[in-house]
Amino acid sequence: MPRYFFHLRYGPGPDGLARDPEGDDLAGPDEARMRALAMARDLIARTRVQAVRDWFACTFEVTGEDGRAVATVPFADTVTEDDEG
Amino acid sequence: MPQLQQAMVRNRLLRAMAPEDFARLQPHLEFAAVQIREPMVLPDRPVEALFFVESGMVSVCTAHEDTQIEVGLIGREGLVGVSPVLLCVDRTPHLHFVQIAGEVLGIGRDAFCDAVARSESLRRLLLRYIHTLMVQAAQTAHAHAALGLEGRLARWLLMCHDRVDGDELTLTHEFLSMMLGVQRAGVTLTIQNLEGAGRIRAKRRRIEVLDRDKLKALTNGSYGVPEAEYDRLIGSA
Numbered sequence: 039m040p041r042y043f044f045h046l047r048y049g050p051g052p053d054g055l056a057r058d059p060e061g062d063d064l065a066g067p068d069e070a071r072m073r074a075l076a077m078a079r080d081l082i083a084r085t086r087v088q089a090v091r092d093w094f095a096c097t098f099e100v101t102g103e104d105g106r107a108v109a110t111v112p113f114a115d116t117v118t119e120d121d122e123g
Numbered sequence: 124m125p126q127l128q129q130a131m132v133r134n135r136l137l138r139a140m141a142p143e144d145f146a147r148l149q150p151h152l153e154f155a156a157v158q159i160r161e162p163m164v165l166p167d168r169p170v171e172a173l174f175f176v177e178s179g180m181v182s183v184c185t186a187h188e189d190t191q192i193e194v195g196l197i198g199r200e201g202l203v204g205v206s207p208v209l210l211c212v213d214r215t216p217h218l219h220f221v222q223i224a225g226e227v228l229g230i231g232r233d234a235f236c237d238a239v240a241r242s243e244s245l246r247r248l249l250l251r252y253i254h255t256l257m258v259q260a261a262q263t264a265h266a267h268a269a270l271g272l273e274g275r276l277a278r279w280l281l282m283c284h285d286r287v288d289g290d291e292l293t294l295t296h297e298f299l300s301m302m303l304g305v306q307r308a309g310v311t312l313t314i315q316n317l318e319g320a321g322r323i324r325a326k327r328r329r330i331e332v333l334d335r336d337k338l339k340a341l342t343n344g345s346y347g348v349p350e351a352e353y354d355r356l357i358g359s360a
Binding site for chain 2: 040046056058059060077085086
C-alpha cells in the first residue's frame with residue numbers, strides 16, 4: 039500500500055506547517071482523504087493545544103511518498119461532510 | 124554465575140530495601156532482557172511473575188478495542204505487577220508492556236508472596252510504592268483534564284527522561300500519539316513548538332531533552348508530585 043503523509047497547516051509560512059515525518063499506509067487517495075477528515079474531527083473534538091486557536095482554520099496537506107500533493111483537506115470540510123452524510 | 128549483590132542492582136526498590144529483605148528475594152530473581160512492545164502483564168490474565176525494572180521503561184495502558192491510553196509509567200524505580208499481587212487480586216484489566224527496551228529482574232508470584240509474608244518491612248516498603256503509583260495515576264488524570272497538549276507532552280517527556288540514561292528518548296510520533304491519546308498530527312505540531320522554544324531537539328525517531336525547567340514550567344505543577352512522594356517515602360537514591 040502507498041504511504042501518505044498528513045502535514046498540518048495551522049499558520050502561515052514554514053513555521054505554520056507541522057510536517058508529518060512518519061506517514062500512514064493506506065489503500066489510495068480516497069482513503070487518505072477519509073483519514074484526514076477523521077483526524078480533523080478528532081482534533082476538533084478533543085484536543086486543546088496553545089499553538090492552535092481555531093482548528094477550523096487548519097488544513098491537512100496530504101502528500102504521497104514522492105512529496106507530491108495528493109489532497110488538501112480543510113478542517114471546515116468535516117462540517118460539510120457531516121451535513122451531506 | 125556470580126551471586127547478585129544489592130549494591131550492584133539499579134532498581135531503586137531493591138536498593139532501598141533492608142539487606143535481609145533483599146536476601147529473601149535474591150535467590151528467586153532472574154535476569155531478563157526485554158524488547159520494545161513485549162507484554163509484561165496481560166489484561167485479565169493471572170499475574171504469574173513480577174519484574175523489578177533495571178533499565179528501560181514499562182507502560183501501563185487501558186486496553187480498549189481501538190484506543191489505548193497510557194495510565195502509568197514504570198522504570199527502574201518500580202516493580203511491574205506489584206499492585207494486583209500485593210493487593211490480593213490475581214489479575215488486572217490493564218496491559219503492561221515494554222516501551223523502552225531494557226533489563227528486568229523477574230520473580231515468580233509464589234516466591235514473591237512468600238517473601239512478603241515473612242517480612243513486614245518488605246510489605247510496607249512495597250505498599251508505599253503502590254501509593255506512589257496511585258498518586259501517579261491521579262496526577263495523569265489531572266493532567267488530562269487540566270492541561271493542553273503542550274503540558275501533557277512536556278510532563279510525559281520529563282517522566283520518560285527520569286527513567287532513561289542520557290538525554291535522548293527514542294520515540295515515534297505514532298507511539299506518543301497512542302500514549303497521550305491524541306492524533307499523531309497533534310503530537311507532531313506540539314513537538315515542533317516545543318523545539319521552537321528550545322525545550323527539546325527533535326530528530327528522526329528521537330527527542331533530546333534540552334531544558335527540563337522550561338518543560339516543567341508547562342506542566343502547571345502536575346509533574347513531580349508522585350516523584351516527590353517516592354523520594355519522601357522510599358528514598359531518593
